Amino acid sequence: MAVPLRIALAGLGTVGGGVIRLLESNADLIARRAGRPVEVVAVSARDRNKDRGFDIGRFAWEDDMSALAARGDVDVVVELVGGSDGPALALGRNALAAGKGLVTANKAMIAHHGMELAQAAEASGAALKFEAAVAGGIPVVKGLREGAAANEIERIYGILNGTCNYILSTMEETGRDFGDVLKDAQELGYAEADPTFDVEGIDAAHKLSILAAIAFGAKIDFASVETEGISRLRAADIEQADALGFVIRLIGIADTETGPSGEETLFQRVCPYLVSRDHPLATVAGATNAVVAEGNYSGRLLFEGAGAGDGPTASAVVADLVDIARGITGAPLGVPADMLQPMPKADAGHRVARDYLRFVVADRPGVLAEITAAMRDAGVSIESLIQKGRPEEGGEVTVSIVTHDGPEANVDRALELLEGSDSLTEAPLVLQLLEN
Amino acid sequence: MAVPLRIALAGLGTVGGGVIRLLESNADLIARRAGRPVEVVAVSARDRNKDRGFDIGRFAWEDDMSALAARGDVDVVVELVGGSDGPALALGRNALAAGKGLVTANKAMIAHHGMELAQAAEASGAALKFEAAVAGGIPVVKGLREGAAANEIERIYGILNGTCNYILSTMEETGRDFGDVLKDAQELGYAEADPTFDVEGIDAAHKLSILAAIAFGAKIDFASVETEGISRLRAADIEQADALGFVIRLIGIADTETGPSGEETLFQRVCPYLVSRDHPLATVAGATNAVVAEGNYSGRLLFEGAGAGDGPTASAVVADLVDIARGITGAPLGVPADMLQPMPKADAGHRVARDYLRFVVADRPGVLAEITAAMRDAGVSIESLIQKGRPEEGGEVTVSIVTHDGPEANVDRALELLEGSDSLTEAPLVLQLLEN
Numbered sequence: 001m002a003v004p005l006r007i008a009l010a011g012l013g014t015v016g017g018g019v020i021r022l023l024e025s026n027a028d029l030i031a032r033r034a035g036r037p038v039e040v041v042a043v044s045a046r047d048r049n050k051d052r053g054f055d056i057g058r059f060a061w062e063d064d065m066s067a068l069a070a071r072g073d074v075d076v077v078v079e080l081v082g083g084s085d086g087p088a089l090a091l092g093r094n095a096l097a098a099g100k101g102l103v104t105a106n107k108a109m110i111a112h113h114g115m116e117l118a119q120a121a122e123a124s125g126a127a128l129k130f131e132a133a134v135a136g137g138i139p140v141v142k143g144l145r146e147g148a149a150a151n152e153i154e155r156i157y158g159i160l161n162g163t164c165n166y167i168l169s170t171m172e173e174t175g176r177d178f179g180d181v182l183k184d185a186q187e188l189g190y191a192e193a194d195p196t197f198d199v200e201g202i203d204a205a206h207k208l209s210i211l212a213a214i215a216f217g218a219k220i221d222f223a224s225v226e227t228e229g230i231s232r233l234r235a236a237d238i239e240q241a242d243a244l245g246f247v248i249r250l251i252g253i254a255d256t257e258t259g260p261s262g263e264e265t266l267f268q269r270v271c272p273y274l275v276s277r278d279h280p281l282a283t284v285a286g287a288t289n290a291v292v293a294e295g296n297y298s299g300r301l302l303f304e305g306a307g308a309g310d311g312p313t314a315s316a317v318v319a320d321l322v323d324i325a326r327g328i329t330g331a332p333l334g335v336p337a338d339m340l341q342p343m344p345k346a347d348a349g350h351r352v353a354r355d356y357l358r359f360v361v362a363d364r365p366g367v368l369a370e371i372t373a374a375m376r377d378a379g380v381s382i383e384s385l386i387q388k389g390r391p392e393e394g395g396e397v398t399v400s401i402v403t404h405d406g407p408e409a410n411v412d413r414a415l416e417l418l419e420g421s422d423s424l425t426e427a428p429l430v431l432q433l434l435e436n
Numbered sequence: 437m438a439v440p441l442r443i444a445l446a447g448l449g450t451v452g453g454g455v456i457r458l459l460e461s462n463a464d465l466i467a468r469r470a471g472r473p474v475e476v477v478a479v480s481a482r483d484r485n486k487d488r489g490f491d492i493g494r495f496a497w498e499d500d501m502s503a504l505a506a507r508g509d510v511d512v513v514v515e516l517v518g519g520s521d522g523p524a525l526a527l528g529r530n531a532l533a534a535g536k537g538l539v540t541a542n543k544a545m546i547a548h549h550g551m552e553l554a555q556a557a558e559a560s561g562a563a564l565k566f567e568a569a570v571a572g573g574i575p576v577v578k579g580l581r582e583g584a585a586a587n588e589i590e591r592i593y594g595i596l597n598g599t600c601n602y603i604l605s606t607m608e609e610t611g612r613d614f615g616d617v618l619k620d621a622q623e624l625g626y627a628e629a630d631p632t633f634d635v636e637g638i639d640a641a642h643k644l645s646i647l648a649a650i651a652f653g654a655k656i657d658f659a660s661v662e663t664e665g666i667s668r669l670r671a672a673d674i675e676q677a678d679a680l681g682f683v684i685r686l687i688g689i690a691d692t693e694t695g696p697s698g699e700e701t702l703f704q705r706v707c708p709y710l711v712s713r714d715h716p717l718a719t720v721a722g723a724t725n726a727v728v729a730e731g732n733y734s735g736r737l738l739f740e741g742a743g744a745g746d747g748p749t750a751s752a753v754v755a756d757l758v759d760i761a762r763g764i765t766g767a768p769l770g771v772p773a774d775m776l777q778p779m780p781k782a783d784a785g786h787r788v789a790r791d792y793l794r795f796v797v798a799d800r801p802g803v804l805a806e807i808t809a810a811m812r813d814a815g816v817s818i819e820s821l822i823q824k825g826r827p828e829e830g831g832e833v834t835v836s837i838v839t840h841d842g843p844e845a846n847v848d849r850a851l852e853l854l855e856g857s858d859s860l861t862e863a864p865l866v867l868q869l870l871e872n
Contacts, residue, residue, distance in 0.1 A: 022733050026588055031584045032653065033772045131583075137734040139583025146573025146764075147581075149469045152462055217468065248792075280740065283719060290738075297458050298573040298751035302726075304716065304738035315734035318586030328582075328764050337470045419694030 002036035008068035011080030012045040018310030034325035040328030069094035076101035084108035105132035111206035118337040127329040129320035137312025151295025153215040157253035162307035163198035200229035208252035246274035267346035349409035378414035438472035444504035447516030448481040454746030470761035505530035511538035517810035520544035547642035563765040568870035573748025587731025589651040593689035598723030598743035599634035636665035644688035682710035703782035785845035814850035
């Protein structure tokens, strides 16, 4: 039998347990496909004695996670601890410095430190892989980096956060408000006790910044992702969208454009979009993720599957291990890290889009005239407007507007004109339309 | 600059032209991603002097296609000639025997001779890649072989023929009959003058047999694919399906099961299915392809995109070339060809399914009693039955039945009981239901 690929596993939560289970239950087929067995030899986690429902006694144990990287009997370190810095990053750095492969599901760490880690991997000739960091079990990092490698990618976008998608599709089905559905999602384990990273779009932005780097040959630039979450959405927005033929999804989207001085700039945004009902992303419900890559030769490629969960995430982690066992390493981001371009953030103001604007206003005369005058003065052309009273909410009225195609800057200008108006009882919500 | 990967291209039709165009227009990014330039150095086709809209004067020319394999200045042969045997196969064999890589879009050749070619590639250490042979521009061969490598695949199925999908979705939109829509598709270039390979499901069966081998670690067994095309479908079937909440799609589907003597057997079928409207494949319209792989850890993975066309096919061909340039070769079918299992054809009779049965019958008393008696006698339980007169067709009546879940053998038995009945004016049509 060929020499096994020896794994050290840091983090023994649900995903870590999934990886151990997978490597055992599918051991024979993995050995056939990898050309050699893939075996866990050492593990580490915060608490050695926690009851995990599986036996870790057969693995070597390290109290100090970072010591996994120093073990002579380990080829690849699998990091499933989480957190952009701290022990995860220390372990990752140590592993690569020691020339060991690093496989991680840690999107925050790659979004923040992926450039440094990729350079370290390339310097030491070690593999760095993170399929599980983006869209769970969907092999979209591989699909983009290798499957679409012949293409100039024109745009990449998708549903990258299962928690948000679960909340939005549940709001859609039940007509309930965000807060309600979130509470249920927390009870069901679909959302964390502190849901900020998910519902404010930060998790999706981590993933988007990784995909954008691969797609466009740009340095990972998480800080430049414009991010807006779903916590301000109301049942009324979903209802309005529905009436217009749309569903609302949290979409991460990225493309490039030529900036004012001729330089290539990078546009990255995570935001709820009104997705037209005939678009393939509109039928993506529950905790499913889906990513669309538009290549200049391939046309539109869609990758869809489970965005989270121990099984799917373990599937992605082990796919990376099989690649490493087969000797498939290569540049983690598709081209050597030093060849990735530093791309300035694109100015979104001149981008042309149809928008959905929602105002919550006091129920009194003249409010509509004030809003429409601001639109007119800013050069925003209105396609449709619906005003709806919500008597149960103390005289509050929602005004929903869909604009014609126009520059984003005009909409921004209209909102500026309305800033401070005491007709508006909360800040306006602006969503864009994603059409098929 | 690193040493280029030197390509010989056989076949200069639309896909060949697409490959040449792609390699030129995306040359810089391909060189970055591949780590070295990918360059066409020699070409061959039937007719040297045909006007192709692009210049081939800068490439070396071979009148004898097979001579491409013998050239000392070539690393990889790209075969885009087509046909399961003949010049394509001769070229493929020669290329691999000479230790050169072989990249092909030829599904018929891989379905019929993939085992031999994979063995030849493994023996000579050369790469054999055929991403473009299955589902055009969608990186599903890679997705399955590498992205899903950690999983035992439980089932794989999908829409594998763009021509059929175009015809079916057009029948659906327009209410027109098969023959009509086919004629239009031929005029529009979506269907060949001789459409047999497409509309009778043979092309989809070629692709399915390749996917099944990778998914289940089985030897490619095209001969065992049960194949039924779409030419017998009527507008009335699509209408009935619609009324029941389904659309009709030509689906290739494969899984494995334990046979009577405990051996693993392989089920492979290409057939029109009634796909429930909430299934992701139901919204796949036009010439799009889509493949679902169900892994025991990943869950359902969906890959969707353009199933044909020069751009998408070229995208897949060049992705293979980039892999080869990067040194990613490995077993063409995921595990070494000698480790693939010869799996006997599964007996479908005991498989449990809901079926759609459509009878065309003479408009006279007693016919319905005859059909329902046969169903009863064969143990087929009827869920719904619709009888519809079609006065414009000379007294012909269609009877559409949806069964409850039951073994396929019972349905076969019912049809046997009705065989030879002069109440039936054409052979009954049996389609299965694919539910979400």
